[in-house]
Amino acid sequence: MDVRTLCLGALYLGEASGYEIKKAFEEGPFSHFQDASFGSIYPALGRLSNEGLVDCTQMAQEKRPDKKVYRLTEKGSLVLIESLMTPPAPDKVTSDFFFLLYFSDLLPPRQTRQLIDKRIAFYQDTIKRMSDCDPSTFPLGQQLCHGLGMTIYKSSLDYLEQHKHAFPGEASSLPPLSNSKTSGRLVS
Amino acid sequence: MDVRTLCLGALYLGEASGYEIKKAFEEGPFSHFQDASFGSIYPALGRLSNEGLVDCTQMAQEKRPDKKVYRLTEKGSLVLIESLMTPPAPDKVTSDFFFLLYFSDLLPPRQTRQLIDKRIAFYQDTIKRMSDCDPSTFPLGQQLCHGLGMTIYKSSLDYLEQHKHAFPGEASSLPPLSNSKTSGRLVS
DNA sequence: CCGTCATATATCGGCTTGATATATGACGGA
DNA sequence: TCCGTCATATATCAAGCCGATATATGACGG
Incomplete structure (x- = not known):
């Protein structure tokens, strides 16, 4: 649009x-x-x-x-x-978070963990703010937007909380991950 | 970036x-x-x-x-x-789908249902293509990207499949939804 | 008193997009 | 056989958008 x-x-x-x-x-x-x-x-x-x-x-x-x-x-x-x-255009998503996570083998592990922790905080805050809003009096489409949005944020939050331990935290004494380069071309 | x-x-x-x-x-x-x-x-x-x-x-x-x-x-x-x-910028999401869904009280209900059906098909196709890819040999960050992406697409698909019936389908004989305008200002 | 923030309108240089251009070759339909 | 469409491949540009900047009022805290 x-x-x-x-x-x-x-x-x-x-x-x-x-x-x-x-x-x-x-x-x-x-x-x-x-x-x-x-x-x-x-x-x-x-x-x-x-x-x-x-x-x-x-x-x-x-x-x-x-x-x-x-x-x-x-x-x-x-x-x-x-x-x-008019027919809708495809979604456009630009996410530095995903880009950094994708290339996190190039980053110090603690920085990646911090990135994930901040993302978790962002999801928690967003979910709270959306929960403070009662969509039941809205038009149906707005209710679905609200519900779908909540679903996306909640499932993302759950996933990151379950997988954040793959990266060491501030107090962790885990050794840094080995930096191995991806092989192969971009598109098969 | x-x-x-x-x-x-x-x-x-x-x-x-x-x-x-x-x-x-x-x-x-x-x-x-x-x-x-x-x-x-x-x-x-x-x-x-x-x-x-x-x-x-x-x-x-x-x-x-x-x-x-x-x-x-x-x-x-x-x-x-x-x-x-460098510190990551916030995500930027531009979605005609969400925008149309939000204002779907202005659209014929069947058009909204078609919009949702197409979105469901998009999620199904994307999940299939991502499932065909085995991320287990990738760097950890790429694995998390893949996993988080799958989680988002799957939970979105589930939500829309559960809620699509709120809008009538092609074969449905439900009467069209009433078009009621939203009251109130944008920002409280 | 000063810096910062919110509220409020507005502009502009730089960047990006989507369309267009040109080109080779494969493929399918008329 | 010819033509339109698609993929592959590089490149450019007009139009649109953004982020920064500008100006202004007032609240607030140090």
Whole structure:
């Protein structure tokens, strides 16, 4: 999905400012499967406004800078639905964690263990934050997103907790793993 | 990780051409957690070659166009390890599937069911392809990547198979779900 | 008083992507 | 036999995106 559609989707949930839309991608329900930067959100909102897909209202605030509040128009709703009807692109996952784990034979074992411990903490924190949210009043699709997300995070957490001992911890006196290079080509 | 590091990592596994490196990201072990396009791979290989981090050899082929084979240099190995030592960036996940599922109250229920069915097929196919690979001879980190990946795909598959019935299938005579709009703002 | 953080909008250089271009050869259908 | 499609192979570029930067108000803690 391009940033225009992401913004339309965010505004479908309720009127919001550019800053709030960014927060929705960083901390809100979308944070697990979409992202967008200020560098693309503000220009996209400008274009959407010019095309009549969103309305923009300037709002003064106390003790805070003024803000621009965007609201989806009827035309914008139709364009959002149209975008949802297009065939989905494949997922794109970029994970430094997996990349580092994959090449961890090049790293000191304690650094790999630290990497895994931090990942475990990340899963624990994410699961807690998602558990604090009760999705039973949400639309069905959102419930499935929540449930599938929880399943992914929980099974990942369980797996890492079961397998983290393969790498030595801080207090461990295990000898470092031997660094052996992988043989063979990339693609058979 | 930037594309230079991705290429160095790919070449750490063995010499390869630009085309083969792209294949490694599309179909090889990295395909689950990294990607890069020709548009960035070829320029990156050029720069790496200029900087002496990789060597390049032109190879003629029968019944196929000539190819340039790249090989990691000692200097390149050191730069790769250096990059692996830097703190990892957070994962970035972009999923049209989750986005469409989230807004599925805007879609005809059968289209959502089709989306889920296709996702199930994707998981089944991915699990099969990963099962055909025996990771027991790999470095420990690669084994954990394989195992964690399998866990994620399997638990996702199980969850969707258990919950797909919430949406009507092709043969179902269930009435369409009511389209109710979500209330409230994005971020509490 | 100053540095940091949150809130708020906005821009831009650099990087990446997806499309396009060119080329060889295999393969299947008309 | 010809043509379209696919795989293999290198390469480039316009468009889009990101991360950094800029500016601003106010709270808060040292």
